[in-house]
Amino acid sequence: MRRAGLLLHPTSLPGPFGVGDLGPGAESFLDWAVTAGVGLWQVLPLTAPGEGNSPYTALSAFAGNPLLISPERLIEDRLLSPAALEHVPQFPADRVDFPAVGRWKEGLLREAWARFRRRGPAAQRDRHRVFAADDRHTWLGDWELYSALKARHGGLPWHAWPAPLARRDPAALDAARDELVAETGYHRFVQFVFFSQWGRLRGAAAQRGIRLLGDLPIYVAHDSADVWANQELFDLDKKGMPRHVAGVPPDYFSQTGQLWGNPLYRWDRMAADGYRWWIDRLRGSLELTDLVRVDHFRAFASYWQVPAGAATAAAGTWVPGPGQAFFTALRGGLGGLPIVAEDLGVITADVDALRESARLPGMKVLQFAFDEEDSLHLPHHHPERSVVYTGTHDNDTTLGWYGTLDRTARERFAEYLGRDGEGAHWQLIRAAYTSTSELAVVPMQDVLGLGSDARMNVPGRAEGNWGWRVPPGEPRGDLPERLRRLARVSGRLPPPRDDAPAAAQ
Numbered sequence: 001m002r003r004a005g006l007l008l009h010p011t012s013l014p015g016p017f018g019v020g021d022l023g024p025g026a027e028s029f030l031d032w033a034v035t036a037g038v039g040l041w042q043v044l045p046l047t048a049p050g051e052g053n054s055p056y057t058a059l060s061a062f063a064g065n066p067l068l069i070s071p072e073r074l075i076e077d078r079l080l081s082p083a084a085l086e087h088v089p090q091f092p093a094d095r096v097d098f099p100a101v102g103r104w105k106e107g108l109l110r111e112a113w114a115r116f117r118r119r120g121p122a123a124q125r126d127r128h129r130v131f132a133a134d135d136r137h138t139w140l141g142d143w144e145l146y147s148a149l150k151a152r153h154g155g156l157p158w159h160a161w162p163a164p165l166a167r168r169d170p171a172a173l174d175a176a177r178d179e180l181v182a183e184t185g186y187h188r189f190v191q192f193v194f195f196s197q198w199g200r201l202r203g204a205a206a207q208r209g210i211r212l213l214g215d216l217p218i219y220v221a222h223d224s225a226d227v228w229a230n231q232e233l234f235d236l237d238k239k240g241m242p243r244h245v246a247g248v249p250p251d252y253f254s255q256t257g258q259l260w261g262n263p264l265y266r267w268d269r270m271a272a273d274g275y276r277w278w279i280d281r282l283r284g285s286l287e288l289t290d291l292v293r294v295d296h297f298r299a300f301a302s303y304w305q306v307p308a309g310a311a312t313a314a315a316g317t318w319v320p321g322p323g324q325a326f327f328t329a330l331r332g333g334l335g336g337l338p339i340v341a342e343d344l345g346v347i348t349a350d351v352d353a354l355r356e357s358a359r360l361p362g363m364k365v366l367q368f369a370f371d372e373e374d375s376l377h378l379p380h381h382h383p384e385r386s387v388v389y390t391g392t393h394d395n396d397t398t399l400g401w402y403g404t405l406d407r408t409a410r411e412r413f414a415e416y417l418g419r420d421g422e423g424a425h426w427q428l429i430r431a432a433y434t435s436t437s438e439l440a441v442v443p444m445q446d447v448l449g450l451g452s453d454a455r456m457n458v459p460g461r462a463e464g465n466w467g468w469r470v471p472p473g474e475p476r477g478d479l480p481e482r483l484r485r486l487a488r489v490s491g492r493l494p495p496p497r498d499d500a501p502a503a504a505q
Helices: 023-034 071-076 098-119 122-133 139-152 170-179 181-207 225-229 267-271 276-286 323-332 349-357 396-400 407-417 424-433 479-489
Strands: 005-006 041-044 210-217 244-248 258-263 291-294 302-307 319-322 339-341 362-367 388-389 439-441
Touching: 005 479, 023 479, 041 424, 041 439, 071 098, 071 181, 098 122, 098 181, 122 181, 139 170, 139 225, 139 276, 170 181, 170 225, 181 210, 210 276, 267 276, 276 291, 276 323, 291 388, 323 349, 339 362, 349 479, 388 407, 407 424, 424 439
Parallel strands: 005 041, 005 439, 041 210, 210 291, 291 339, 362 388, 388 439
Antiparallel strands: 244 258, 244 302, 302 319
């Protein structure tokens, strides 16, 4: 079923609290999307970010991002007094100041935790107990203890903690749980609030006929609750340090490749227990969204293995991934695969064969369509089971990208799309909507016609990413009606009932 979607991470929503959140502003965005004829909202990973504030290097593959918790919803739920928001700091409106917002919001959450402990309503306490005991949240105990220990050790990564804790000696862990019971309780409470607020927002989206597309990075950060709690599943040495790390070879984004630094999986050990950790991880992601885009799909066919300590990713080699057995296990464990495969980059025949055998939609990116003659990213080549983007969170905005094109690429662009007097961003939006791909997703920056200053991420750049926010007063004018007309003529208006896109079955 054809649908139009918007790509906008919740941190980028406008609002007065320094970062977008899961409160009234998010519901207002859903209302705007309905007016614009949009039936899909794609977000980046919703997990708690680690180094560099990147949602792709999270401290947990399961725990939600506390920065997304809405102060207004805390007041509605009687977890904060209205007085708590009488003196909100003057945060920048156009970008997230992550350190400043993090300090302020943690203060609010600590206050809410204290209030909950003193006089939380009985029904709320009951819901908290149910959340903590839920079989879907088996990760919670490791997360809350990891968070408490990380704070006790001044933010040091787990492998720098005292050896009994780093290596998870049972007696040391039991002693830590006893000593840190108040702190682990706080982190459990924060997750309860996050999942409660997200559940409310997901329900609001469903009521409006909008489906949610999440994002799941293939790798996890070395300093994460996941690696600390499951060291046997990762390629680590006896000291807990990676023997090899993840990355990609030289490509469109970088002449030396991208050195991500994440530890690699021990796929042999994961296969031995039926890929249980991965099944739990995907099940947790699908608790939050209807569909999940799995980043760097090609690594399931073969992945780029770089020796730990290498200066660049160019030193790596290809190693076979888990292949079809992995997806067979996932389908059996989950009862289906509501997954979009991110199949960009160096794609070989075995990667395409794996995606086809798993019956997963892949991705097409229009910004890649004019680099060569008759590119497979051009709309007339798009398979029906696919998702087309003007650009992704890793691309420049369309206006920024167009400004860098050489003459040959501009000629291809003009020849293929025609010169109708509109800006490059609207020409690509129209091309995406009229594509044969079942899902068409447009970053909000392209809808707003913004330049490179609005870019979300520059791959390979360590600082300055992820902070973009919708400018105050946007979106304005006739944008929703313009998108709605385009959705109508291209057959992408949402249906009267909430059917799943066939591309993701």
